[in-house]
Amino acid sequence: MNFNSFKYCLRQSFVSLRRNFWLAVATSCIIAVSLAILGGFLLLAVNARQLMGDIGTNVEICVFLYDNAEIEALEAEIGALEGVDNVRFVSKHEGLADFARSLGDESLLAGLEGDNNPLPNAFRVRASHTEAVPALAATIRTLPGVELVEYGAELISRLVKITGWLNSLFAGISALLAIGAVFLVITTIRLSVLARQEEIGIMKYLGASDWFIRFPFLLEGMAMGWQGTLAAVAALLAGYGRLADYLNRDTLAFFIRPVTAGEQLLPIYIGLVLLGTLLGGIGSVISIRKFLRV
Amino acid sequence: MIKFRNVTKIYPGSKQPALSDLTLEIDQGEFVFLVGPSGTGKSTLIKLLFREQLATGGQIFFHGRDIARLDKRQLLKHRRQIGMVFQDFRLLKQKTVFENVAFALEVLGRSTREINFKVPQVLEMVGLAGKEKSFPAELSGGEQQRVGVARALVKDPILLLADEPTGNLDRETSWQLMELFTDINRSGTTVIIATHAWDVVDRMQKRVLALENGRLVRDEKRGSYANEFQLI
Numbered sequence: 105m106n107f108n109s110f111k112y113c114l115r116q117s118f119v120s121l122r123r124n125f126w127l128a129v130a131t132s133c134i135i136a137v138s139l140a141i142l143g144g145f146l147l148l149a150v151n152a153r154q155l156m157g158d159i160g161t162n163v164e165i166c167v168f169l170y171d172n173a174e175i176e177a178l179e180a181e182i183g184a185l186e187g188v189d190n191v192r193f194v195s196k197h198e199g200l201a202d203f204a205r206s207l208g209d210e211s212l213l214a215g216l217e218g219d220n221n222p223l224p225n226a227f228r229v230r231a232s233h234t235e236a237v238p239a240l241a242a243t244i245r246t247l248p249g250v251e252l253v254e255y256g257a258e259l260i261s262r263l264v265k266i267t268g269w270l271n272s273l274f275a276g277i278s279a280l281l282a283i284g285a286v287f288l289v290i291t292t293i294r295l296s297v298l299a300r301q302e303e304i305g306i307m308k309y310l311g312a313s314d315w316f317i318r319f320p321f322l323l324e325g326m327a328m329g330w331q332g333t334l335a336a337v338a339a340l341l342a343g344y345g346r347l348a349d350y351l352n353r354d355t356l357a358f359f360i361r362p363v364t365a366g367e368q369l370l371p372i373y374i375g376l377v378l379l380g381t382l383l384g385g386i387g388s389v390i391s392i393r394k395f396l397r398v
Numbered sequence: 399m400i401k402f403r404n405v406t407k408i409y410p411g412s413k414q415p416a417l418s419d420l421t422l423e424i425d426q427g428e429f430v431f432l433v434g435p436s437g438t439g440k441s442t443l444i445k446l447l448f449r450e451q452l453a454t455g456g457q458i459f460f461h462g463r464d465i466a467r468l469d470k471r472q473l474l475k476h477r478r479q480i481g482m483v484f485q486d487f488r489l490l491k492q493k494t495v496f497e498n499v500a501f502a503l504e505v506l507g508r509s510t511r512e513i514n515f516k517v518p519q520v521l522e523m524v525g526l527a528g529k530e531k532s533f534p535a536e537l538s539g540g541e542q543q544r545v546g547v548a549r550a551l552v553k554d555p556i557l558l559l560a561d562e563p564t565g566n567l568d569r570e571t572s573w574q575l576m577e578l579f580t581d582i583n584r585s586g587t588t589v590i591i592a593t594h595a596w597d598v599v600d601r602m603q604k605r606v607l608a609l610e611n612g613r614l615v616r617d618e619k620r621g622s623y624a625n626e627f628q629l630i
Contacts, residue, residue: 109507306488309448310549311478312505 109316116320120296121327128328131292135332135380136339138281143340143376149274150363150372156267157233165241165255167227173249175225182229182244187236192228199223224251234263282383285332289325289387297321297392304395314396321388329384333377341373399557399588400424400447405456407442407612416442417612420456424590426556429583431599432592433623434609440592443609444559447590448480449473478506481550481587485562487542489534495521495545496530502549520552524578540571547578551587558582560591564598572598596623 121128167182169175175193183191194202200221204210216222229244231237237260245253297304307317348362363369405420417439424430432440445451446458449465458465460476468476489498499520500513521527524544534542543563550558560579564572576591576598583589593599599606599622606621607614 106507108504108509112504112507302488303490306490306501307505309477309482309488310502310505310553311474311480313474316505316507 109319113316113319113323117323117327120300120320120324123299124292124296127292127295128324131288131328132332132335134288135285135329135384136335138285139333139376139380140336140339142278142281142379143336143372144344145274145277146372146376147340147344147363147369149270150368152270153267154363156263159234159259159263163231163234163237163256163260165229165231165237165244165253167229167244167250168224168252168254169226170249170251171224173225178247178249179227181247182227185240185243187231187233187240189230189232191230194226194228196221196223196225199226234260234267282379285329285380285383286387286390289328289384290391292328293321293325293388293391296324297395301395317396318389318392321392322385325384325386325388325391326381327384329380329382329387330377332384333380336380337373337376340376344369399426399461401457401459403457403459405446405453405458407439407446407451408454415454415612417446417453417609420612420614422607422614422617424588426588427583427586428588429580429602429604430588430590431602431604431606431621431623432590432609433594433596433599433606434615436594438609439612440609441561442612444561444590444592447557447559448482449476478553479556481553481555481558483543483546483550483558483560483563485565487534487539487546487566489542489545489549491534494531494533495526495537498534498545499548499552502552506553516552517548520548523551523581524548538571539567540575543567543571543575544578547575547582551582555587557588557590560589560593562592562594564593564595569595569597573601576602599623 169178179191179193182188197217200213200216200223203223204213207213229240231240237255238257241253241255241257244250304317344362348364351362352364400423402420402422405417406415407417408415420439420443432443434440442451446453447460447465449468452466463472465473465476490501493501496517499517503513503516518527518530521530524547526541526544526548529537529541534545537545543566547563558579563579564575567575572595576595579589579591580602603620603622606616606618606623608616608621
């Protein structure tokens with residue numbers, strides 16, 4: 105396809121969009137709605153993941169040591185394991201002080217200082233992400249000098265399960281919405297193709313290539329998808345921005361920290377626009393396929 | 399230029415062949431009438447040449463090439479060498495005369511400059527100078543068909559195929575259109591016309607291929623619509 109053809113196709117798509125203006129607007133609107141919902145789910149998913157991550161990384165692995173353990177070597181070894189965020193050494197002495205503080209009455213533990221201290225030395229290990237905790241705990245348990253490893257196994261496994269479940273739910277709903285958008289484009293483009301069926305027939309007789317015939321419809325579908333998603337992204341930006349703002353200010357919702365980092369949100373928005381445009385294009389190609397058989 | 403070798407065409411779902419065992423040759427620069435009753439295979443022959451349809455049996459050669467074996471690219475090239483004229487004109491109603499003719503060049507990706515140069519030339523040749531801005535609905539049947547011819551001509555085809563081009567026109571207009579085809583043929587384009595216009599065929603004394611029930615029954619260098627027997 106050369107530049108003249110491209111120019112011609114571009115003009116054709118505009119003419120066609122103008123001719124079916126309201127239909128194109130309606131299609132764009134419905135694409136906008138479905139992609140806004142899809143985008144909303146993605147934002148929800150990102151936030152859910154962050155929330156799960158927050159809870160997960162707050163879970164500490166307690167590593168209790170034998171008295172003869174080589175503390176410095178062990179600390180270095182654990183610190184070097186993959187998925188470890190930080191390691192903190194808690195000596196017998198500190199452990200006892202913590203325990204006493206949590207009891208609220210230090211006199212109860214009187215006489216247990218020094219050599220009488222029954223508590224072991226320990227490490228408190230923080231994982232960089234929740235999913236790593238069980239494996240990490242298992243690895244640490246095998247290290248020499250480690251007596252016992254404890255973590256919130258139940259909580260962790262539940263968190264991992266919920267995250268996985270939410271991810272599949274979001275993926276499923278998103279896929280359904282995307283398929284719906286494609287069907288919409290197919291219908292709209294089909295009407296547009298039917299309106300130009302005679303012209304397509306003549307074009308075949310004049311020796312036009314399939315791509316030359318297909319291209320204006322492809323552009324038309326992509327334009328509808330693109331406009332729809334642009335509207336959806338604008339709505340999401342405004343809506344989510346306001347919500348995040350509100351949650352950040354509201355002290356009652358202090359435990360929810362919405363994701364506001366651009367590097368996490370931008371890929372979602374750009375991805376949505378690309379997806380919408382792609383869906384529009386796919387719909388067009390499917391729609392015109394059977395009209396090209398001459 | 400064109401060679402049919404034992405060509406048979408049977409449409410799916412039909413027992414009677416539309417064309418059977420057709421063997422003929424047409425040279426470059428010839429002017430050929432295809433005659434015969436309706437449903438006798440004239441249109442099928444034209445469709446086979448354009449490769450809108452594929453032959454069921456036999457081979458069709460165009461410039462020595464078996465057109466059944468053309469790949470997608472070669473098929474496009476094949477079709478671009480052929481100008482088609484239809485009985486029902488097939489003009490685009492929402493386009494002007496100029497735009498209808500320009501369309502043939504636009505779909506081939508030609509430049510605006512070439513279009514602005516060539517289209518008026520062709521319109522002048524078919525006698526439509528001054529009608530560039532008219533819409534098809536504002537033209538007479540003969541004029542509309544001239545637009546159809548101009549559209550076929552503007553891409554400089556080496557072969558012009560016309561299926562009943564005068565079917566919707568009165569005698570006088572038909573005659574004028576045939577003169578136009580003669581002019582086109584004189585400039586070197588091979589012309590094949592399927593027609594029922596017996597008086598025109600008789601007057602023009604061109605090569606006549608007569609088909610009957612899908613078979614070639616007559617091939618005369620300077621023929622008439624019907625053979626002498628039928629005239630008596």
